[in-house]
Structures are given as C-alpha cells and as structure tokens.
Amino acid sequence: MKLVKQNTIVLLTILFLFLSSGLVFAYNQAPMLDEQVESRELPAVDERLPENPYVTEVLDRIGDYGGTLNWLATNSTDDPKLMALYNNINLVRYTPSLTVKPDLAESYEVSDDLSTFTFKLREGIRWSDGEPFTTDDIMFWFNDLIKHEELTAESGSGWLKVKDELPEVEQIDDYTVRFTFTAPNPYFLEKLAFPGRKPYVASHYLKQFHADYADTDELAEKVENSDFDKWVGLFESENSKKFFRNPDLPVIQPWIPVTEPPSNRFVYKRNPYFYKVDEEGNQLPYIDEVVLKIVSDKEVLSMQVVAGNADLQMRQLMTGNFTLYKNNEENGNYKVLKWEQNTTSLPTFAPNITYGEDDWMRELNNDKKFRQALSLAINRPELNQVATKGLAVPRQATVYPQWEGFKQEWADAYADYDPDRANKLLDEAGYTERNDDGIRLKDGKPIHLTIYIGEDPNLPRTMNMIKDYWNEIGVDMDFKALEKTLHYTRRDANKLPWAYIGSASWSPTYPFNFVPVSNSYSSGNWWAPSYAKWYETNGEQGEEPPAEIKKMMDIYDEIQVTKDQDRRVELWQQIFEIHAENVWMIGTNGLHPQFVIKKNYVHNVPERALASWDYGAYFGPSEFYQFFIEEGAQDN
Structure with a gap:
C-alpha cells in the first residue's frame, strides 16, 4: 500500500511538471482538414508540425476555425504579393513593440563584434507540399541564386552586403546556418525582418529548372514549352519573382495561392503544413481561405467597403473619406480603426x-x-x-x-x-x-x-x-x-x-x-x-x-x-x-492615421498598432494568421 502511494505521488509530480512546463500533448487542426487526414491524404497534425512549433500569443481570445476573409485591391499585378508580405515569414520577425524575435529560426546567436549570426531552424517545418524545410533551402538560395551570375533573387542582394561584399554562409547541419560578414553588420536582423527579404527558396522544387541541377534534355524541353528563350527566364518565373505569382511554387505561408494570374479574383487556401499554433495547440491559421478581389479604382473600392463587401481592409483606403467610412459603420456592420503611421509626408514631390x-x-x-x-x-x-x-x-x-x-x-x-x-x-x-x-x-x-x-x-x-x-x-x-x-x-x-x-x-x-x-x-x-x-x-x-x-x-x-x-x-x-x-x-503633411476597417465578426485585430511597411509590412507584427471570423457569422 505504501508503494502504491509512493508511485501515485511520483506520477502526480511528473504530471504537474509537464503541465506547468506549458508543453502541448496533442495539437488540433481545422475541421476542413479532418477528411483528408482520415483518408490519409494528409498526415496527422502532430506529424505536420515541427518538434517545437512557433507559439502565437493571440490578442483577445482563442479563435474559431473557418470562414473566408474577403479584401479588395486595385492592382492585379502588384497587390497579390501582399498576401506573402503581410505575413512576413522569415528567420526572424518584428514584434508589435518593434523588437526582433525568432520565427522560422528557433533561436539565434550574434557575435560580440556583430559580424557573425548563427541561426538554429525549427526542426520539422515543412513546405506546403509536405517536403522538409532545412538549411539546404538557404544554401541553394545563397549559392545558386544570390551568387549566380545570371540569376536575380526576388529581393536582390544589396541588402545582404557589407562594404560591397557578400557574407560567407556556412551550413553547420540540416538545421543550423551561419552568416559571417567581413565587418560589423548591426542591422542584419532588422534587414532580415524587412518585408520580402527571405533568405530561402523551395530548392526541391526549383532544382528542376536550374541548369546546374536539372537533366539537360528535360530542362531544354521545359524551356521550349515555356514563354522564355533561356532557362534563366523560366527559373525566375517559377520562383515567383514578383511574389506569389506561381501557384505551383511550394510556400511556408499560412495560405497557399491557388489562382493562376492574370485574374481579377485571387484565392488563397489554408496551408495544412503551417508551422505555428496558438497557446492551446490549435494549428494556425484560423481562417480557411482569403479572397482578394480586384476593383477598378480606389473610389470603387471605398464604395465596396462601405457596402460591407470587405471583411478586412487597410490597403488603399483614402484619408479624405474618413467621414464616409464612419457614417456607414452600422449599415456596413464594420468598425473603423485608426492605426498609426510613420508617414514622413504624403504627398511628397x-x-x-x-x-x-x-x-x-x-x-x-x-x-x-x-x-x-x-x-x-x-x-x-x-x-x-x-x-x-x-x-x-x-x-x-x-x-x-x-x-x-x-x-x-x-x-x-x-x-x-x-x-x-x-x-x-x-x-x-x-x-x-x-x-x-x-x-x-x-x-x-x-x-x-x-x-x-x-x-x-x-x-x-x-x-x-x-x-x-x-x-x-x-x-x-x-x-x-x-x-x-x-x-x-x-x-x-x-x-x-x-x-x-x-x-x-x-x-x-x-x-x-x-x-x-x-x-x-x-x-x-x-x-x-x-x-x-x-x-x-x-x-x-x-x-x-x-x-x-x-x-x-x-x-x-x-x-x-x-x-x-x-x-x-x-x-x-x-x-x-x-x-x-x-x-x-x-x-x-505627414503622420497620417492609417484606417483599418474590419467587420464586427472579425476578431484578434488590434484597436491600435503601427501601420508601417518598413516594420513588418503593416499587418506583420500583429500576426495576421491569428485573426479569425466568428463561427457562424458568414452563414447567411
């Protein structure tokens, strides 16, 4: 009896330690994925997440799964890339207080002289097609795009240089990479957190279009069947140089682009391999899909917003229409938020x-x-x-x-x-x-x-x-x-x-x-x-x-x-x-407010925040993927 009592105490102690550690025993997924898991089209959610998922601290409450987030834009060439940039997925990211924290990287170390940066990736992150994300994807980006004489990375390479020299990038192992610069690089983490500067690509997909990796005859056939004369043009097109322009390109974003441009309606579906969860172990994002509708101009966009046709809108709202937006809050079932901008002057000549x-x-x-x-x-x-x-x-x-x-x-x-x-x-x-x-x-x-x-x-x-x-x-x-x-x-x-x-x-x-x-x-x-x-x-x-x-x-x-x-x-x-x-x-005139209009059923959107392109592409620090639509709100 004494032995049973002792074993019980030990078990209770172990249970207490696990619970107090904040570890999650089982993860949850969006209901829309249940059928795919049951039919074995997808692995179980625990197998799709990394060993140490990024945990997002939600703003108001744990969200509801489901819904379609509708938003509007006026440029079908330029604006679709914002779905990639708003989420700003990178090794590190900006927080709402504008400090930098690990993201794809589980941790990082910086040398005392600010010239060496070592990143440890979260082991088990996967691309949207299920393939592993490793330092191979960083090394391919650096050696086969950045350093390649004929290719141009979508974010360029100037931001990566110090004294006009590229760093040495060393692959320590599958999940550790080191950047060593020839001189101090005090802003390197902030440069990485800047929108669009992702130091990685889907190497497993892109190698089939790269002359140094692909079978010569097979690549020649691909070029012949494309709109390009050389493999370089085909590669850059497949690499989605303008951001999110190729639906076949695997991504690490919370939503996957599924619409082939050109179009006036772009759809982004949930990524079942997204590597982030909330505090209760629910895989993000909460929202099932995002739909971007292209309209003719800003006036039409404003009328659509006032009519209640956008669930969340920041892009291309006009300051001069503030009264119009406010007067129609009740009829449009939305709320106008005033975020802060670090606008130096608008317009500027x-x-x-x-x-x-x-x-x-x-x-x-x-x-x-x-x-x-x-x-x-x-x-x-x-x-x-x-x-x-x-x-x-x-x-x-x-x-x-x-x-x-x-x-x-x-x-x-x-x-x-x-x-x-x-x-x-x-x-x-x-x-x-x-x-x-x-x-x-x-x-x-x-x-x-x-x-x-x-x-x-x-x-x-x-x-x-x-x-x-x-x-x-x-x-x-x-x-x-x-x-x-x-x-x-x-x-x-x-x-x-x-x-x-x-x-x-x-x-x-x-x-x-x-x-x-x-x-x-x-x-x-x-x-x-x-x-x-x-x-x-x-x-x-x-x-x-x-x-x-x-x-x-x-x-x-x-x-x-x-x-x-x-x-x-x-x-x-x-x-x-x-x-x-x-x-x-x-x-x-400068320091304008930035209007954010959200439907009353869209939650976890901050009442006030800094709306800045430079610091995480507007929605970035707020972690867009933790926004959610109230369950049942879109049923009618």
Missing part, C-alpha cells in the same frame, strides 16, 4: 536632379533656392484641412518623431506658408522676368513643371491646390497620371523630371528615399536615380555625384559598419541635417 532628358529642366531642379521657394509656397494647413480633414500634421519630408534622434527643426525646414519669402528666393535665383501670364522665365522660357503621379483618384484635388500655390509665385505646373509599374520603370530609367513619390518612408533598413544608394524597383531613389545607379553599380553605370551627395553616401557606408547605436544615430542626424537645407524632396 521629388525634382529629379539627375534628369537626363532636358538640360534646362535639370539645371532648374538643381537650384536649391528654387526648391526651397516651392516648399514655402505650399499652404500646408489649408491642404491638410481640404485633403485629409485635418487628420495629418503639416511638416517637411523628414524622419518621423517616433525615431530617437528626431529634431523638430527638420520637420519645420521651409515648411511655413510664406509666399513673400518664396518670391524673394526666386528673385535672388535670377528668375525675375515674367511673361504676360505672370509666369517667371528662365533663359527666356516660362518655368513649367510636369509632375508624374500615381492613379489615386483623390490626388487631382491635391495637385490642383499645389498648382494654384505655385502659380501665385510665378511657377506653372501640370500633372499626369502613370500606372504604378510604368511610374517605377520610368523612374529607374531616369526619365521622370518630377514625381509624386507617396509617403517618402524611412527606416534604418529602408533609407533609399533619403540616400541615393539603390536603383532597384522596390527601393529606388526618386530625386537622384542616376546617382543611385552609380552607387549601386560601383561606378560602372549611372553618373558620379557631386561632393555633397558623396558625403551622404560615405556617411551611409559608415553607418552600416558602426557597432555603437548612439554613433549610428549621430550619423543619421548628419544626413537629415543635409536634407533639411537642400529640400531634395518637398513634403506637405
């Missing part, structure tokens, strides 16, 4: 100081007094009231105040409404003569600017106000809309004299609006694209910049290898000081 199509315009754009005068002529408070219902803050295009090194003087630089001072600066610059319409002359020619803008239907009202402000000081302006892809392509070709550039965002890992060091599609510089190309190609292409621009480039290079955070802040401050005086970008 960029005169191209490297413009190569017209020497007269280039000389005008390079006149600092001209740029300063245009900035002073804008009535920002009035523009704020008319365009954004007073919800923004009048300011210059500079860093946001949440940054630790911010100085208010930068936001105030040439941002007052002072047409008298603007006129004085233009007179000092030598533009004293005018034509019969009151437009100032340069070399006998009326000063006329054409600004190329995006397709936002709300922009013409803002642009017409800017046109009137500048007309009052003797500068004529018109504007033309360009489709986004064409807008960016012409920028990178140095063919835009002036451009509307959106919010001119900045973070230490996305400096490209403020320092011309990248000419890539998604991170190109608008006000000096030719200087950016010179820097990016080590002087082989583009145009060598003048001393002041080179100084900023040198400061930027120093930042990238400086270990001390305080010193890095001081160096960034030097760059913002230079910008404040030169006004290479003309800001208007």
Whole structure:
C-alpha cells in the first residue's frame, strides 16, 4: 500500500511538471482538414508540425476555425504579393513593440563584434507540399541564386552586403546556418525582418529548372514549352519573382495561392503544413481561405467597403473619406480603426536632379533656392484641412518623431506658408522676368513643371491646390497620371523630371528615399536615380555625384559598419541635417492615421498598432494568421 502511494505521488509530480512546463500533448487542426487526414491524404497534425512549433500569443481570445476573409485591391499585378508580405515569414520577425524575435529560426546567436549570426531552424517545418524545410533551402538560395551570375533573387542582394561584399554562409547541419560578414553588420536582423527579404527558396522544387541541377534534355524541353528563350527566364518565373505569382511554387505561408494570374479574383487556401499554433495547440491559421478581389479604382473600392463587401481592409483606403467610412459603420456592420503611421509626408514631390532628358529642366531642379521657394509656397494647413480633414500634421519630408534622434527643426525646414519669402528666393535665383501670364522665365522660357503621379483618384484635388500655390509665385505646373509599374520603370530609367513619390518612408533598413544608394524597383531613389545607379553599380553605370551627395553616401557606408547605436544615430542626424537645407524632396503633411476597417465578426485585430511597411509590412507584427471570423457569422 505504501508503494502504491509512493508511485501515485511520483506520477502526480511528473504530471504537474509537464503541465506547468506549458508543453502541448496533442495539437488540433481545422475541421476542413479532418477528411483528408482520415483518408490519409494528409498526415496527422502532430506529424505536420515541427518538434517545437512557433507559439502565437493571440490578442483577445482563442479563435474559431473557418470562414473566408474577403479584401479588395486595385492592382492585379502588384497587390497579390501582399498576401506573402503581410505575413512576413522569415528567420526572424518584428514584434508589435518593434523588437526582433525568432520565427522560422528557433533561436539565434550574434557575435560580440556583430559580424557573425548563427541561426538554429525549427526542426520539422515543412513546405506546403509536405517536403522538409532545412538549411539546404538557404544554401541553394545563397549559392545558386544570390551568387549566380545570371540569376536575380526576388529581393536582390544589396541588402545582404557589407562594404560591397557578400557574407560567407556556412551550413553547420540540416538545421543550423551561419552568416559571417567581413565587418560589423548591426542591422542584419532588422534587414532580415524587412518585408520580402527571405533568405530561402523551395530548392526541391526549383532544382528542376536550374541548369546546374536539372537533366539537360528535360530542362531544354521545359524551356521550349515555356514563354522564355533561356532557362534563366523560366527559373525566375517559377520562383515567383514578383511574389506569389506561381501557384505551383511550394510556400511556408499560412495560405497557399491557388489562382493562376492574370485574374481579377485571387484565392488563397489554408496551408495544412503551417508551422505555428496558438497557446492551446490549435494549428494556425484560423481562417480557411482569403479572397482578394480586384476593383477598378480606389473610389470603387471605398464604395465596396462601405457596402460591407470587405471583411478586412487597410490597403488603399483614402484619408479624405474618413467621414464616409464612419457614417456607414452600422449599415456596413464594420468598425473603423485608426492605426498609426510613420508617414514622413504624403504627398511628397521629388525634382529629379539627375534628369537626363532636358538640360534646362535639370539645371532648374538643381537650384536649391528654387526648391526651397516651392516648399514655402505650399499652404500646408489649408491642404491638410481640404485633403485629409485635418487628420495629418503639416511638416517637411523628414524622419518621423517616433525615431530617437528626431529634431523638430527638420520637420519645420521651409515648411511655413510664406509666399513673400518664396518670391524673394526666386528673385535672388535670377528668375525675375515674367511673361504676360505672370509666369517667371528662365533663359527666356516660362518655368513649367510636369509632375508624374500615381492613379489615386483623390490626388487631382491635391495637385490642383499645389498648382494654384505655385502659380501665385510665378511657377506653372501640370500633372499626369502613370500606372504604378510604368511610374517605377520610368523612374529607374531616369526619365521622370518630377514625381509624386507617396509617403517618402524611412527606416534604418529602408533609407533609399533619403540616400541615393539603390536603383532597384522596390527601393529606388526618386530625386537622384542616376546617382543611385552609380552607387549601386560601383561606378560602372549611372553618373558620379557631386561632393555633397558623396558625403551622404560615405556617411551611409559608415553607418552600416558602426557597432555603437548612439554613433549610428549621430550619423543619421548628419544626413537629415543635409536634407533639411537642400529640400531634395518637398513634403506637405505627414503622420497620417492609417484606417483599418474590419467587420464586427472579425476578431484578434488590434484597436491600435503601427501601420508601417518598413516594420513588418503593416499587418506583420500583429500576426495576421491569428485573426479569425466568428463561427457562424458568414452563414447567411
């Protein structure tokens, strides 16, 4: 009897220790997968999850499984990639407090000199086709894409370099990999957490399209049956270079794309191998599928949202429609949330100081007094009231105040409404003569600017106000809309004299609006694209910049290898000081709220959060896959 009592105590003690450790004995899956498991089309959920799943701490409560999340967009080429970016699946990720934590990696170690980073992957993570995710997928990405002379990784390789040198990437074992740089790389973890910079690919799938791995005859046949002349084009297409463009490509995302582009309706189905669970062991995501519907423009999108046709919407909501959205909350069965943005300025205008199509315009754009005068002529408070219902803050295009090194003087630089001072600066610059319409002359020619803008239907009202402000000081302006892809392509070709550039965002890992060091599609510089190309190609292409621009480039290079955070802040401050005086970008109003509209039956969405592209692609830190739809809410 005494022995039984002792055994009972031991068993109870063991049980208590297991329970208190937080270990999960059995995992749960979405009901939609039950039949596939029973028929053995899928392994049991315990076999589909890694040994140590990532545990998501849900915001409000454990979610309900099921439902279809509907959201809207206007660009069928660009917007579908957001399903990949919103979830931001990478070795590490941003938290809501903007710190970095392990994700695909179970843990990581950083050397004291910040030059070596060792990652331990979660053992047992699988691609959406059930194949194991290992360091083989990282090594293939590095050796056979990044280092390959003919191929281009979808996120490029510039972000990976220090002093223009790639790191050494060493495969320690199937689940451990080490990155060693030639100098300190203090922002490497933040660079990894930046949207789209995933250092891995589905090597088991892509090797069949790679000349170094595939059977020569079989690959030749695949190329012949494709739209490409060479294997390189076929490989990059299969690798979904534009993010989520190939439904056959295995993913590690919570939802799998199943729609072949082009389309006006994209469907994303649950990934049964997704490696994350909630605190109770329920495999995520909660939502069964996501449907992205493409509409013609932002006005149509707003009307669809107001009518209740979007379950969750952040993309392309217009600040000027805030009252419209609020007034229809009850009828649309939704709630308008106001998240915070780190928007430096919106809109922001960029005169191209490297413009190569017209020497007269280039000389005008390079006149600092001209740029300063245009900035002073804008009535920002009035523009704020008319365009954004007073919800923004009048300011210059500079860093946001949440940054630790911010100085208010930068936001105030040439941002007052002072047409008298603007006129004085233009007179000092030598533009004293005018034509019969009151437009100032340069070399006998009326000063006329054409600004190329995006397709936002709300922009013409803002642009017409800017046109009137500048007309009052003797500068004529018109504007033309360009489709986004064409807008960016012409920028990178140095063919835009002036451009509307959106919010001119900045973070230490996305400096490209403020320092011309990248000419890539998604991170190109608008006000000096030719200087950016010179820097990016080590002087082989583009145009060598003048001393002041080179100084900023040198400061930027120093930042990238400086270990001390305080010193890095001081160096960034030097760059913002230079910008404040030169006004290479003309800001208007910034720090706008970001509206998020969610149906009342969509839960675990934060009431307030930072909506930032740089810090995890808007929804990233909130862990999109823990959002859920209330059970039965969509039955009617």
